[in-house]
Amino acid sequence: MPANKNKNKKRRRTAERPTTHPRNKYLDNPPDFALLASLYPSFKPFVFFASGGRPRIDWTNFNATRELTRVLLLHDHRLNWWIPDGQLCPTVPNRSNYIHWIEDLLSSDIIAKTTTNGDKVRGFDIGTGANCIYPLLGASLLGWSFVGSDMTDVALEWAEKNVRDNPHISELIEIRKVESGENILPAEGSSNEALVSTESKIDMTEDMATEGHACLNTGYYGPPILLGVVRDGEEFDFCMCNPPFFETMKEAGLNPKTSCGGTPAEMICPGGEKAFITRIIEDSIALKHTFRWYTSMLGRKSNLKLLTSKLWEVGATVVKTTEFVQGQTCRWGLAWSFLPPAKKIVSSHVAEKNNLSFMLEGLDQKFGAIRVLQSVESYFRDGGALCKLNTSSFTVDITAKNHHSDAVLKSESQNCDRVPSCKDVQEACRSSSYLELPSNNLSFRVSVFQQTPGTLLVKGSLQQRDGQLSGAFSSTFRRLEEVMKQKFGGEK
């Protein structure tokens, strides 16, 4: 292939995946399975060649995903690593995004460095897991030091082993046991009430009380997270956390397309990620300036909105969010601080308007991502737009022109028996804001991600950089949101 064609392909790929961090080494160089198989004989049995000749692995085979992680950490990061069967297996490109985002936060100077350890960066990884992935990556990529906490024996034993097996960075990482028996009460002065939402309240049963678990009205009960684990006089530049996202293993649903393991202790906690992160927020109110940045990853966009408003309510001085996308996985990052910001934050308004999203929640299991994509495709195709559905990347590429709006309107009223509350749709269609498309083409991509069984994230990305098209894109996408919510909300 000619060099400039290759370059264009690379450039296009970069533009299509704006949320993979630009410094992530896998952005333009995804793992080369054939090369890795030729270098590491233990990886070779897991690599096969699909019909097009492309080397692949079976993502539903835990041994294959674990071996891939092992060889990537060894090959790209000089890290020796292993986890026992069934423990959560991290994907290296995905976890690297979070590390690079923290690097951005620290170097942005939004919050000036306050810790007394000079240029050195010290982080706290809440729930480091048996895989200890964040301390290993942070120490090897950036020379950061870490405390990695956890509570299960298997996580502590294997995290320590993974640190010991890498003597070049072992001095930088301390694995700290969280004592589960302690009863940590909310710190005096913490604005606990501000954090309480009725639906997140979980009653403490007698058993829990006798076991000595703390029960705060954040909805979280269980071992301490930061308060009671961070020691007097300690200071950190940041904390990070990949929390247990789910409330039940059924909800965790375990993506049938991949097998990354994950035991109940790793995947679930009462109240799910909302309760867990609410507890981190509560601890942060008490610990305030002990950390320059508090951060957590989230698996649900609806929780991101809710927790962001809570943070403003409780007096955070800065709240930042981001989105991590790697393949078919979409996650969010939330960061906040109680220190005074040193720098005015300029929001990237256009970028936000060019990437929009909405969630379809509480869907019947029969409405998978493909079904929603097909519905998106026929919605725009019926209106005369050009559509290209790609079922392997879960995307539809759409190119629409101004005159398509009338056609979509017409076809929608003809198809109204398929859409519940059709009258409402027609009313909305008649409103002047309906599909105000510009005279030139509007090209955008709609992607669908499965978050949990019954919850899909629908993302739209404008493919053109022309700022004048953002408004038309925004009204078109919002209109799609209305139609999809009516269609899939009412068909259960």
Ligand SMILES: C[S@@+](CC[C@H](N)C(=O)[O-])C[C@H]1O[C@@H](n2cnc3c(N)ncnc32)[C@H](O)[C@@H]1O
């Ligand atoms: C989703 S796993 C994350 C593991 C690893 N950091 C990763 O990204 O793959 C969540 C981890 O949090 C741990 N955990 C749960 N509650 C905790 C607590 N209160 N303090 C510390 N760790 C906790 C679990 O044992 C589990 O290892």
